[in-house]
Amino acid sequence: MALNGANFACAPGEVHALLGANGSGKSTLAKIITGVVAPDAGEIRVDGQTVTVSGPADMYRLGIASVYQELSLIPQLSVAENILLGHEATRACLIDNRAIWAQAARLLEHFSRSLGRSLPIHAVVEELSPAEQQLVEIAKALSRSPRLLILDEATASLHSREVEALFELVRGLKDKGCTVIFISHRMEEVFRLCDRATVLRNGQTVATVDLKTTSPDELLQLMVGETERPERVHKEVSPGRVVLKVEKLRAGRVLREVSFTVRAGEVVGLGGLQGQGQSELLKAVFGAYPLESGLIEIEGRRARIRRPADAIRAGVVLVPGNRAHEGLCLPRSTFENTTLPSLEHRSRCGLLSASRERRAANEVIQRLEVKVADIYQPVSTLSGGNQQKVVIGKWLLNNPKVLLMDDPTKGVDVRTRLELYRVIKELCSRDVGVLINSTDNAELLAVCDRVLVLYEGQIVDELTGDDLNEANLVAAGLRMTASAHNSTRGETTWGE
């Protein structure tokens, strides 16, 4: 349940922000408005009339258009074809290319003018830069002449000049009476562009505020709410020597000069809003994401990690974020999934002993208390929580030194979640260093000794001890303290 009692209204000619921490439901709300997700209950009213939006056709008919962060462009088609895809100009039942080119050029004219360079309408989309693709995506939404435009993280891949161009465009639309819903992790942009904001928390709307009269601190208060610090998972051991040292990892705009260390027996969290490079960082350390540069040391020794097999040999293992897609071979048995990554430790000339394999699997299954009726049945027959235990358990037979975990308790029930925390604690007592990404702040607070907050591929903050609390986590994830205190430009904009 991503949303539970969310109410939200916006007026014509308004730029309205949706704000909230991870999992508060802002994307789900946007998807309901555009008909991507069907609501279980509730209604959508446009101009006071109740409507049903069950797909893009309905959405366009109602004058709604949306720009998603995951682009909806077809890479092999040209810019012009993409922009007018689905409502091409025709002449005698045939596509009228001249008209399409003219329309595309007109829609991109604004960007060309303010950026001082024209976007090639005949270019194939896959040859464009991510920022240019984003602009094409925006032009595509505009081609529907919407009355309501949703921009979901539309600025994430744009450079500052392109953001300026977009803002000009949005202000122009606003003057024409168009409503814009703006979702962005950049608070500074929200304050500069938006008139009002609706704050969501745990799937509920908390408040709708006027941004001219609201301070960043008040907004933060609304997003965080009254929270008590969750009970920490108690650990006996104190962190030992450094097991993982990462220096200046770079991968395009996704990871920019990331450096940090993890000690034996320490749990380090990766916080911040979703999609700021946390998953990519974990994969990069594991050799499953291409790096431009950077240094990785395991137990003080430089490790050349080009592929997961190298990482595993060096003692680094990954519990990936998507259990069904990346973690398990679903049609294969629990037994096989559990023993898969450590086969070579037990094989003799490639041959496996059935009894030794079974003992190994049972050892893991008992240690993690996996509830399984028959270890030779497909792992897909297990419950989600028990499947997740298998994804973690398959690494135990390798005796890892560093355990990387990408959102390991997503979609896992509370009891299993606590059991997984117990597993993490047990591994720490065996001097394993744990690096864990979580979209759930409560989880980071419960298990981590230290949290590194990522923002657009960089570590922007490190929280530890008493500073490690919900308010600081949310604020650091939005760079709120930074923008509120330092950005004078931001303040003048609110005063207009």
Place this chain on the structure above:
Amino acid sequence: MRQLPSTEATGLPPGSNRGIPAKRWLVNPVLVAFLLAGALFVVGQVLSPGFLSYSQILNVLRVASFLGIVAAGQTLVVLAGGEGIDLSVGAVMSLAAVMTAHITLARDALLLRALFEVILAGLILGSINGLGIAYLRIPPLVMTLGMAGVVQGLTLVYTQGQPKGRAAPLLNEIVTHPWVMGIPGILFIWMLLAVAMAVLLSHTSFGRRLYAVGANRVAAALSGIQVSKMIVAVYALSGVFAALAGYLFVGYTTTVFLDIGGDYVLRSVAAVVVGGTSLAGGTGSYTGSVAGAVVLTVLVAILTTLRMGAAGRQVIHGLVLILLLAAYGRQRRLRQ
């Protein structure tokens, strides 16, 4: 947790699914394939008395063995997933047969050399398939179909359009003559291969990794398996098995012609599918493919005993293959 019977205790051939509760046996595709083979034998007996005689059964199994050997490679390729299929097995088999006859020229002394060269040819051609699929990302269907064309051309160049030579007497003896209780040598070779395949799939790291790669490539790669190397390996093995089948087939036919293995492309895929191996990869066994090879061979034998002309036989055979594949495709969807 319930303790499970070990492989040995279930009495199932190794490689089949272990620890299956009794009621699930009815949907065990390997068992279904064996029952189907048995049923077809009975049908044959009804249509033409004497079909179920000991010698006739042995004869059917002897013919099935070549399909079974080709299907061993096809099983590995299909198990590895990623829309894996090897359409070059027929051409490789033909080339191997032509080479065998050409090299030995009916002399026993050259049999080992012929075997070595034929296997090497299969290994190289199969490896090229695998390299193209794994590293150049050519779809398996396209890569292996193209390879089939290339190999057919190579065969033409090799023979200059006129295959010559014939089987060495020893090869003919190994394949067709009875060894023990009237059972010809080729069946022992096939049994040995079946045991080796079962061990490979169920009791080696290679086999476990193969199933993992077929079931989920991403998860396999994130478990440290080097997926590309596995893919090259299975196509290389498929080439080797096709070449071996061609080599032995000369012992059965004694003379060769250019497209001697052409029939085996679609039939090897069908044998794998009838044996319960999912075309999506990741589940199945060679034991099933053995049963599948027998089913398809009995089917042809029945059509032959009906004195049906070659054209009619081909039409019916094709229709039955389509029906079987459709039925198994449906079953897979139901299981998901």
